[in-house]
Amino acid sequence: MVEYRVPEFRLPFFSAMYDSNTGQFFDPIQRHTHDSIIAKLTDNKLVIFDLTRDQYHGALRFQTVKIIKESLDIQKFDNIVYLTSEIEYITNKQDRIIFCPLWFFSKHIDYRFAPYEISKHRNYTVSCLNRFPFPHKVYTFLQLLKNNLIDFKTLVSLNGLKDPYNLNRQMTTADLWDIPITVKDELSSINLYRECMPNDNKWDNDHSIAHPAFSDTYLNIITESTYCITFYTEKTCKPLAAGQLFLSANGKSSLQALRHYGFECYDNVFLDHDYENDNNFLNRIDKMIAMLGNMYSDIEQIYLDNLGKINYNREYFKSENFKNRVLQPLIDKELI
Numbered sequence: 417m418v419e420y421r422v423p424e425f426r427l428p429f430f431s432a433m434y435d436s437n438t439g440q441f442f443d444p445i446q447r448h449t450h451d452s453i454i455a456k457l458t459d460n461k462l463v464i465f466d467l468t469r470d471q472y473h474g475a476l477r478f479q480t481v482k483i484i485k486e487s488l489d490i491q492k493f494d495n496i497v498y499l500t501s502e503i504e505y506i507t508n509k510q511d512r513i514i515f516c517p518l519w520f521f522s523k524h525i526d527y528r529f530a531p532y533e534i535s536k537h538r539n540y541t542v543s544c545l546n547r548f549p550f551p552h553k554v555y556t557f558l559q560l561l562k563n564n565l566i567d568f569k570t571l572v573s574l575n576g577l578k579d580p581y582n583l584n585r586q587m588t589t590a591d592l593w594d595i596p597i598t599v600k601d602e603l604s605s606i607n608l609y610r611e612c613m614p615n616d617n618k619w620d621n622d623h624s625i626a627h628p629a630f631s632d633t634y635l636n637i638i639t640e641s642t643y644c645i646t647f648y649t650e651k652t653c654k655p656l657a658a659g660q661l662f663l664s665a666n667g668k669s670s671l672q673a674l675r676h677y678g679f680e681c682y683d684n685v686f687l688d689h690d691y692e693n694d695n696n697f698l699n700r701i702d703k704m705i706a707m708l709g710n711m712y713s714d715i716e717q718i719y720l721d722n723l724g725k726i727n728y729n730r731e732y733f734k735s736e737n738f739k740n741r742v743l744q745p746l747i748d749k750e751l752i
Contacts, residue, residue, distance in 0.1 A: 420445060420469055421522040423743060423752045427497070428456045432465035434484050439491065445469075457493055464751065468501045468517045468648070470641070477593065478642040481505075481513055497751065503646045503672045514749065517673065520742045523623070523653035528734040530625060534659035534727060535632075541715050542708070543571040543629035544637035547621075549608060551592045552643035552697050556665045557610070558603060559705040565712060571612040571629040594643075594697070623650045630658035634719040637704075640666040643697040648673060656733045659726045661685075661719055663708060665701050668692060677741055678732065680725040685711075685718055 420431065430443040430453060440450040448456075457463050471478050481500040488496060498513045505515040542565065546553035557574040566572050589600040612629060625631060636655040640647055646667040652674075655662040661682060664670050669692050671681050681689060691703035711718065719726070732738050746752045 419522075420518075421525045422466070422518055423521065423746065425464055425746075425752055427462050427464050427751060428460050429464045430456075430466065431469040432467060433471055434467075434479065434488075436479050436483070436487065439487065441465075457495060460495065462495050462497055464497045464499065466499045466518055468499050468519060470649075478644045478647060480645055485513065497749070501645070501647045501673070503669060503676075506673070506676050514745045516742065516745050517648040518742075519649045520653060520677070521739060523650050523657065524733060524739050524742070526623065527625065527653065527657040530657060530734075534723070534730065536720060536723070538632050538634050538716075538719070539569075540571050540628060540633040541569040541712065542635050542637065543612070543633040544573075544639060545571070545612060545627075545629050546574045546639055548641075549575040549591070550642070551595050552665055552701065553639045554592060554603065554608065555595065555599070555698060556637065556639055556701050556705070557608075558599070558606070559701055561606065563705055563709045565705070565709060571633055572610060573612040573616065574610045575608060596698075599698075623654075625654050625658040630654050630660065633660065634715050635661040635663065635708075637708075638662055638664045638666060640664075640670065643667055646670045646673065653733070656729050659730045661715070661722065661726070663704050664689065664692060665697075665704060668695060668697075668700070677738065679729050680722075682718075682722055682725065685722065 422429065422431075430448060431445045432441050432443055432453070434441040441453060442449055443453065467481055467484065481498050481502055485496070485498055496512065499516045499518065500513055501515070501517040503515070505513050544556060544560065546557060553574065557572065560566050560570075560572060589595070589603055592600060592603070595603075630636060636658075638651050638655065640651050641649055643666055646669065648670075656679065663686065671689050671692060674681055683689065687707065691700050691707065694700045694703065743752065
């Protein structure tokens with residue numbers, strides 16, 4: 417299992433996953449069951465639930481921290497401090513909900529000494545790796561295919577990294593929530609399995625940036641774990657640390673967090689990523705792919721013209737300043 421690194425907390429801490437169907441929660445990292453967490457909640461004035469590592473997402477839908485908090489408050493679990501990746505809490509300050517995506521901290525630790533230099537020439541134009549066949553990942557793949565943006569210069573996979581998490585997953589179009597029936601009809605006629613290169617990464621959930629999709633590609637399309645809320649994992653961190661341009665097929669306005677932390681999003685090139693403002697994730701992806709298609713042949717030159725900003729993102733991601741910026745809300749609350 418990939419190591420998930422967190423700072424040293426002063427309070428009991430759980431990478432909490434919450435099952436809204438049963439009202440139970442658990443921590444698969446520290447192997448805490450619902451009952452053992454209840455015991456901690458009973459014995460302590462405050463307990464930290466980290467919802468930024470992962471959430472239980474039955475039917476591929478992440479629950480918002482507001483819904484989870486309201487549900488647990490009703491059950492009298494009102495001594496929980498929630499860490500969230502939802503961008504509304506950047507400005508909507510609350511006592512028990514804190515914007516602090518700890519994947520940024522974890523991957524900062526992993527990538528800060530990565531032995532990698534940014535190359536002016538790369539062999540691939542666009543990458544988009546999709547291990548799980550979630551709706552936004554499948555739809556992004558479909559639109560890349562329909563717009564002739566999958567070729568020998570791209571590294572694109574779908575449902576192709578057959579690791580132990582995914583080995584027995586048999587995807588059908590019935591699993592694709594929020595996908596219109598007309599699109600499902602299109603999907604039924606194409607192969608929804610693709611490896612980006614022969615015999616690619618079969619077993620390891622690879623969080624490194626050594627894969628050519630990151631180290632040897634100009635632009636990465638980030639497809640995060642959900643399109644329902646803003647949520648950040650290693651998928652968002654990789655293009656920053658690998659020195660890439662990037663687009664985002666995720667929750668609405670997901671790049672706002674990167675701007676908040678001071679990263680360069682190449683807004684002058686990508687029209688302020690205006691596609692991210694649409695409420696419908698299908699429309700967001702349509703607009704993103706249309707923009708990419710219009711500049712596809714110019715990606716290499718765009719990359720070369722923005723090397724200064726690309727280098728800034730990479731060095732800033734590795735810096736103590738960035739780490740401190742991520743952790744500051746926890747310091748302010750005296751949680752670490």
